[in-house]
Amino acid sequence: MTGERWSLARQLLVIQVIIVGMLVVAGAVLAYLDVADRTEDSTREEVVSVALTIADSPAVVDAVLAREPSAILQPFAERVRRDTGVDFITIMDPDGRRFTHPDPARIGERFLGHIDEALAGKVFTETYTGTLGPSVRAVVPVRDGDRIVALVSVGITLDAIAGQVSDRLVPLVLVALVTLAVGMTGTYLVSRRLARQTHGLGPAELGRRLEYHEAILHTVREGLLLVDQAGRVTLCNDGARELLDLDGQVEGAVLSDLGLPAAMVASMAPDRTTRDEIHLTERRVLVVNCTPVRSGNRAHGTVVTLRDHTDLQALTGELDSVRGFAESLRSQAHEAANRLHTVVSLVELGRYDDAVEFATAELALAQQLTDRVVDAVSEPVLAALLLGKAAEANERGIELVITPETEIDDTVLGGTLAPRDVVTILGNLIDNALDAAVEGGAAQLRAPKVFVTARAEDGALLLRIEDTGPGLAAGEVAFDRGWSTKAGGTGHGRGIGLALVRQAVLRCNGTIEVNQGERGAVFTVRLPTALVPR
Incomplete structure (x- = not known):
């Protein structure tokens, strides 16, 4: 499997393992260099301290001035060397001739190293290769008063220093290994969690899915x-x-x-x-x-x-209106059949004058309402709506009164006002008024009526619907979703009619008011005819 097909979790695991490994190795190397540097510094301090201690000893000054300095100083130097753990202690005269040396055969030979600074009275250290190999050494003057009578050199070989560093390196390596193990374990656990959260997908596939996600959300x-x-x-x-x-x-x-x-x-x-x-x-x-x-x-x-569901709701409202018209036609057909049977029966009984009078009276009542609506409302959509609602009201025993001031021509709708919105507004308000009138008639024992006014006024279509119902109680909000005049009307699925009315009025940039009239609730709607609906 190529790196491009690896999952995001696996790629991150490899990268993190490499990074953690490099950090641990780099830390171990830096720690080793620090340990080596500190060990060398401490070694320099140690040899200087031992050399100064020897140089300040009165016994050393006396032995240097004696006839046989080596006989006295060699045992002393070896004892101090063993006690302090240094590799050599060399005491010499100002010319560099050795009085002492770990190898007695080297006594009397010249010291291998620099002594000029010590002869000038200074204490100094250097790394130099002598008879015992490379070493870190200190050279210190031995004074008898103001006079330098000898020099002391104390040194530790680099091999011995390397051994000390190696002894300190073992814990360092163990710490590095433990750190590496902990880092690898943590990286593995993070990788496992990431693999679960990304479902094992690679970066390219995750990127594509994010692009698809964004495209779907926005389309x-x-x-x-x-x-x-x-x-x-x-x-x-x-x-x-x-x-x-x-x-x-x-x-x-x-x-x-x-x-x-x-x-x-x-x-x-x-x-x-x-x-x-x-x-x-x-x-x-x-x-x-x-x-x-x-x-x-x-x-x-x-x-x-x-x-x-705005369009669907509007179409549903129109379908309800069509169903209402169909029910009205069915009712009228049923009533017409009853009347026709009555006329036929009167004819069969030979009551011709009564049959003509009965038929003429029924026709006059129906024609009177039709003529009133058609004369006042020449707009066909509104005329059809009002005729249908009148038939429905008549079937329910309610008188739908088209007030004398009602007058609408056929130029109101189809331009700036959508017929669908006007049907929604007027149809729902009449339906609500019919229900309220029935409730008020039952409670107050009076004939239920609904008064409808529709006319053009000051560049707007004015719709006013008044019923003989119980009206609105103080503080009632009629246009909130869920409000209804029907008993138990606040339940789910009710109270949408008036909310739809308010929505349609706002869509037409109109206004709607509800007040308590002399008979009952009065709804007044103004729909501007000079503004395009929103």
Whole structure:
């Protein structure tokens, strides 16, 4: 296997082994050189100390001045040499003739080395090759008063110094080996851990996977957020930025500081699992899924995925409207069949005048509502919506009143206002008003009614829906996700209608207000016709 195919962990292991080995070897060499240098320094200090001690001895001065100096000094020098462990002690006259030497045969010969500095009264050391081989030696003058009467040289051979260094080298080598073993073990353990975390992949493959990871994160349309245990965003892809309308630096920010709806932030809490929850922002309907990420018993945070269901929700609303129209047509067909059977029965009974009167009256009622809607609303989409809602209201026993001030021509929609948004707004508000009117009629024992006003006013489309329901209690927020007028209406899956209304109004750059009227709740929407929807 070539180095290029090795895993990242194996490559790092080899590199670390080489680095650790080089560091240990370099440290051992430096330590050896330091030991050798310190040993030589201590040797110089030792020979100088021994030489000065001998030179300061009165017995040595007396022996030098005696008739036979060697007879007295040779035994003394050998005894001191054995006691101090030096290799030689040479006492000589100022001319360099030896009085003592470890080899008695060398007594009387000239000293091999430099003595000029000692004759000048100085103490000095040098490394010189004498009769015993290379040695570190000190040469010290012996004084009798102010007069130099002899010289003392004390030395230790380099072989002896090398032996001392070798004795100190053994523990040094052991320490180096132990350090190397510990370093190799630590490197191996780190490599094993890295291999598990990288799944045995090589640097090139890891790099490619990182590139793929980044490409996927930035190209998928679905939003992806990674939130840690502290509620901070650690990753946000382009899809999430677009769906949540986020600008600037998002990574590292606290989720609650991003201006998201409180319900959405709560659904993304750590350790909370969320499945296909519907949440609304100002512009979108989002499906949110949250899954906690764990490694063993340790929690790492939450993975949040976002899908855009704005168009799907709008199409669902339109489908609901179509279904409502179909149900209205079914109901009208059923009612028409009943009326036709009544007319036929009257004809069969010979009650011709009654049959004509009955048919004419029913036709007049239906035609009256149709004519009222068509005369006031020439825009076909809104006219169809109002006719369908009127039929639905009639089936539910509710009177849908199109107020006299209602007047919309066919130039309002299709330009700056999208028909889909207007249908969403008006349809949901009427549905909500119908439900409230039924509830108010049952509670107050009065005929439920819903009043609808739609007209162009001051460059805007004005929509006002009033019902005879119980109205809104003080402090109620009608446009929050989950609010509903229905009993038990705060549960999951309810309360999205008014939230969608608010979203569509904001998308059209409009405004919406809710107030308590004389009869019940009044919703007023203004949609500018001179501004393009956001």
